[in-house]
Amino acid sequence: MVDSIPSTSGAAAAQFLQVSGPYHSNHADIPIDVSPTPSRRSMKVFENIRKKSLSEWSLVLDIIRGGSRDSVDEQFRHPERVSASTGNLNKKGKKKILRFGTMSPNYIHKQLHIVQEEKAMQLAPSGPIDASKFVAYVTERRKKRILFKGEYLMIMRSVDPLRCECNVASTMGDRNQYPDTLPYDYNRVILSIKGNDENSHYINANYVESWFKEKAYVVTQSVKSKAASHEFWRMIWELGSNTIVMLTKVFDFMRVMCLQYWPITRFQFGEIDVETIETKTYAHFVIRTFRLKHVHDTTGQNARLVRHFHFTEWELNSFPYISAFIELRRRVRQWIEENPTETPIVVHCSNGGPRSGAFLSLDANMELLKKTGQVDVYGYSKILVNARQHLIETVEQYHFIYDVLYEAVLCNIEPIGMFQLKDRSSMYKSKKDRELMEAQDSHENKLLIALTPSLRIGDCAGGHRLENRGKNRDVMVVPPDHARPYLQTLHGESKDYTYINAVEVDGFTRKAEFIVTEWPKQQTVDSFWTLIFDHSCHTVVNLTNQQNSKMYPKFIHDKGKQNYGPFVVEVLNYHQYPAMTSHMVKIMKRVGIPNKEQHYQLAPPLRF
Template sequence: MAQVNLVRRHDLLANCSTHALSDLTNDTRDRKQRFQHSSSSPSKAKRRRSFLASFAGLLNGFLLFFTSNRATNVGHRWGRVQEEKAMGAVPQGPIEMSRFVAFVNERKKKRMLFKGEIMMLKKVAESHKSEYGLLNLKKNNYPDILPYDFNRVILHPLPHDPSSHYINASYIDSFFQPKAFIVTQAVKTKPACVDFWRMVWESKCEIVVMLTKVFDFMKVMCLQYWPLTELQYGDVTVQTVDAKTFAYFTIRQLKISRVENGVRVMRHLHHFHFTEWEVNGLPYVSALLDFRRRIQDAVHETTRNVPMIVHCSNGGGRSGVFLAIHANLDLAEEENVIDVYGYCRTLLNARQNILENLDQYIYIYDALAEAVQCDINPLTLDELRQRTSMYTTKQSRQALDAIYSQEYKFLTQLTPALRIGDCAGGHRLENRGKNRDVMVVPPDNSRPYLNTLHGESKDYTYINAVYVDGFKRKNEWIVTEWPKQHTIDSFWALVFDHNCHTVVNLTNDENLKVYPRFIHSRGRQAYGPFVVEVLSYQQYPYATSHIVKVVKKKIFDIPGKKKAKHNETNERQLTDQLDSLASILSELMVNNKASIHEVDARICNVISVRIWPAQHRVPLSTSGLIDVIKMARLWRKRAPDRPDTKPTVVISHNGVSRCGIFVAINILIDQIDIEQRVDVFHAAKIVRLNRPQLFDHREEYKYLNDLLIHYYMTSPEYHTEKLEPVVSNHA
């Protein structure tokens, strides 16, 4: 066996270590040189970093696309599953009225269920031919809404006009009568107007329902196809006999005539025109239900086997919504059931696109639920008088209180709450200090905008005030709070900009720090860019009256000092003054020698109650409040420049309390004047539409009922609009 030379082995190991160390040193030197070389070449390093960053971005984008696409696919699949489940949950038949409201409330928790119904309706809708519609495209307002051939209205053809038999109109069945309705498009041309009246005459129609404005969004939606007095359309003569205008609709009585066999035949026609339904919106539910109730009253007076003509702009969505509500309320009246899904299927099988979107479909359910939940009908004057007898005994008063409590409960349940987004203007930082309560601000679509305070503040258009609809006119009232010290000029801007000739202040509070005076007793005073001059001042036991002239002055003007006549009169003197004031106010304005360059002026009566302390929910004297109501109504009719067509401002300390009572009682007075009946519940409901805080306590709603009865049972002189003289307490 060979011997290992340990010395030689040691030398070999040492030599290997030396070479390895040398190689390592050389490698390190090479790396350092390459690094220094790369450092001396920044463009290459930059390109390398750019490449790495691009690669990382592409990788990240791919990962995001993959994950998001996968999530989207999963979401789509999940959505389709939910839609299919919703489509399988459509009602299988009519729903009993006793459980309809609960059914709707439960379904509204899952909006997908409504979507499933309308998806199923479109899926099962039958397809029919529209060949005649395609052959007469010039007679159609919209190419996607044509009548089906099987149920189109066929007019008697005219000589030498082969297409005169065609009109874009469809017969639609009700639950109880075939061809109960004719749905058609709006009249937009003169030839279409002649065809429309031919259809009215040939169908023997007695009721026409119009659901579109004449103008909407600066566009002609429908020609005014009825005359102001009398006109002839083709061989049909149309005469307007009567027209009653309300806040949301107008009802006209027409006479139509035509010569047949040498004899002029005349018929009567009811024309119901809903004027507050915008193209892409939904109307106030209570207003549409009231509109439908009046139509139903007319139906009972007419021949029941002739069709009712219904039209909107395109003969589509709005007509379908109305018919679904109308037909189901008929069904509820006859059989105590409601079948929205079943009747909407009938509609879609009868006309193209007669239901346009999900919001319209949900609105049908909401309207029917409200009709079922609060089936509160107007009271005739006889019924109102019968209620007075219920105040004689404790038991009957308790029964009335129970009725009022239930109605007030419905009132609070059916008033939709305003969202913060609805009232964005009032919540803006620069406007928060203009509100007495940041939780009571007006919605932007229902507040009066100011324009004369330009440059005075960041948002010079804002004041905490809200429009309230009356019985006869939209925006008939403006409800606002007592102005703060720095918003008094905004208050007078409101009066000036919106031509308000009447202001009713329902609070008499002497705390000047909290409620600063915005009206003086005599002379002139400047409020921002306005000068207010008191022309006359009267004081009564229940109120004071300042008749003032509001003048807008130029920025460099200095208001002069001029004392106004100060006198105190009784009510008979006030009546005499109002008769003569209209003739002398113009002279006062012409002969006024003040050093103010009057750009424009307003005459306004500021009526302030004296019998309603701030700490009381109801006034100290109901008779005194009635006198205030009469005074305000009298001024609105007799003052110059027709102030009854201008909004009336109503003020309380917080813009909530008391205002609802005053506005609602005036609505009820107008209703009795025109219709000889009253609907207290819906008067209070319409008052709360733009300011849900009105009638913030049940006691106010109860007092409104008491005030109405007191007004008409103790004030028969109302019908002559005369004030009874009272003894004036001179201050």
């Protein structure tokens, strides 16, 4: 039992440091001098830790007496304090006295954190986790994030230094784009030797195994030179791979991350002829199909199709949209299932490091989940760190891998085919099927709510500024700054003319394909038309019909011209339909170029 701390006086501090009961210090014979009196800040730290748990408080007392656990003593003990090598004696052979007043709160917090990390490492999973328990497992670790740190530290300790050597790579100089990311000798990709270049066998790439295949992946670095592009395509040809996954932008934050090593139409890279036959662009990735042919193959009988999956929305020093990352992996697997092969998937980011490791962990664990109903992030991460440098790099990246698999396991929702949608809709007609579908819809809605991150006031700072508060219909419905469209045309008398209550929403094929906004207020009608003009909107869909009033002013007329701030809006034609009205209008900026837009409005009576 630990005595309480009634005050910060010297006598009270002496009583406060007395320990009785089951606790025993490794250095209990070290006298503790409580003069000078501990600072109020130190005492507050001690009191907070004591209230948290008696076990942690015992650790603090152990630190005060000269050290905590043996592993902590060896690594983090200050030289002026008691160490394992000198015992409890100073240079003159007298017992050391640890002055309580010299113990800083930062030092104690650091020592306590180290001990907590040691405890967390002991709680690392011993094997795969069933899918039914995985969500609860991740949820618990999110509450105690140091458990992620414990797993990460254990993974880093699992690297085999005798096996993971880079003797060959360290002699290759400029063939390595990043000198700190080198392939291990035992599993590096070895190419055929070309001509008199004795180093032509080398490329910065490693084989990486999955749970069910020894050479399931090849992880390599980005292409940053013409010579490297030739070596890259030679590797693809010699491996026979039909799948490339690229996880970096070509250009990001004023840096060239990777050269465009594929042609717009057709180009010859060394002895490999590459032709682009199809390009499909989506909101977060681009899928390209190449036809590869060796220049010595005049008949074209050995031509191959290679699918290139380029994830374009992973910015530097950030993490991507998880659902898009999962969708990219789903499309990769769909292609492989339709075009089965025993050759490895080639994966690269900029340095062939953490981004590639995240994709491999997602894919390998999803395959494990599919075949066994289990997930093993911890176990596969040990495989990754022993396969290539930096595949697991930071605690944040390791946490991101868990977040991705958490969403993948929790949702596990496959897309519905176009022809299946009709059958699904017809299930609402029968009472029995309708109840089942409504339960499914309710479940999906709960998942959406659970997976949607909460916004803080700081995330929506623009909408909460004093000059912008009157521009919002509801103070609780304010757009986050990272998603709102900024206005460019100067209008009105507001200090912040860039703000409007609106958000950009991605579509399936284009980023920021939609802009969602509220019915304009009396003072924001000009901003509404500024939004349409500045962001080149050609279609406006209005899904409500409000009577013209001060609360809901009319922002489009049936005929003629109307001035809105710096714009003149002219109605070219107007049509009344049974359930909607249509306006074709021309927007003219007094100093700009006319722009046309199509405007639709649902007209009453409309019943749901």
